[in-house]
Amino acid sequence: MKDKILIVIQARMASSRLPGKVMLPILGKSLLARMIERLQMIKHKAQLVVATSETADDDIIETEANAIGIPCFRGSLNNLLDRHYQAAKLYNADVVLKIPSDCPLIDPKIIDEVLDYFFANRGQFDFVSNLHPATYPDGNDVEIMTIECLTNAWENATRPLELEHTTPYIWENPELFSIGNFAWPTGLDYSMSHRFTIDYAEDYYFIERIFRELYPENNAFSCREILDLLEQKPEIYNINAQYAGVNWYRHHIDELKTVSADKTRQAPTTTIQEQ
Incomplete structure (x- = not known):
């Protein structure tokens, strides 16, 4: 049986610097819709779910997800680790991708390349990303983890930054997890010089x-x-x-x-x- 891949798109309206950024218009559609459009271009078969909070401010995100035709999971506002874990359990995922909703320029081919690397080394890594260390232009963030890895983090992470940012407990504890990294094949490092993400x-x-x-x-x-x-x-x-x-x-x-x-x-x- 093939692994069931779940792509979790974390999104919320609250933002101290640019409130409501995921609903800003891009060529007549929301930024969230444009990003989902790009995620749907990957060659790997995957279930997409928008994961937002249970606060009333995020009702609009659920409405938008429904309009796009993507299921929406609602959970904790600040505990993103719990939000990812609960969504993964709900959809019986074997492999979970964390993709933040502030990356509307993410290249579908890059997602596929990181997934290819993960599956080519299936069983060797609990967690694979292109962020530790990062080399791609910021905004092409791909983090992949097995459900066992995510469950371990959910059961043991306690620090606020681990709960808020989902994966730090994993990549901060290389003695507990087998961690892989996919570097940009060009050999270049534009992670600190090029910015394709949105916060301002x-x-x-x-x-x-x-x-x-x-x-x-x-x-x-x-x-x-x-x-x-x-x-x-x-x-x-x-x-x-x-x-x-x-x-x-x-x-x-x-x-x-x-x-x-x-x-x-x-x-x-x-x-x-x-x-």
Whole structure:
């Protein structure tokens, strides 16, 4: 029997920097819808589920998921580990992918490559990602774990950052889990120089511009095509370049054993305008 793959898309309306970002419009559809459209392009057979919270603010996410035709699971607001675990149990998953909803430019081919690596080494790894260490442009985050691995984390994780961010208990304890990493085959490392994720208004302007430039010609545009566009039109790269390398690690660098200070950057205090 083939493993049942579940892709969990974590989404919520609350955001201290850009509230409601998953519902922002991209070419007439929500950012969440555009991201799901890309996830549905992967070659591996997988069940998709949007995992949001039980708070009233997130009713709109359930409504949107239903409109897209994707099931929605609702659970804890702040305990994302529990939200992933409960969704995985509900859908009888054997393999769980964690994909945050702030990655609408994620390349389906990259997801397939990481999945190929995981299954080529099935039984060797409990957890495989392309983040430890990261090499792809930020916003191509893929984390894959066996249900046994996720269950272990759910049963034993206690620190707030482990509960909020789902997987730190796993990759922070390499003595307990067999961990694999898939590096960008190009040999390049753009993880701190290129930002394809959304957390600030400038990120939205950047992502919306990428879609306007590439989507009409090819709705399955790749990471390579984005990079080619940025080389041709550096003004697009500059829209959110000041936030490159800014990630959640910066809030927990003193707590993390396996992440060094050069893998994160503090957010600038000034902003730039849409270009």
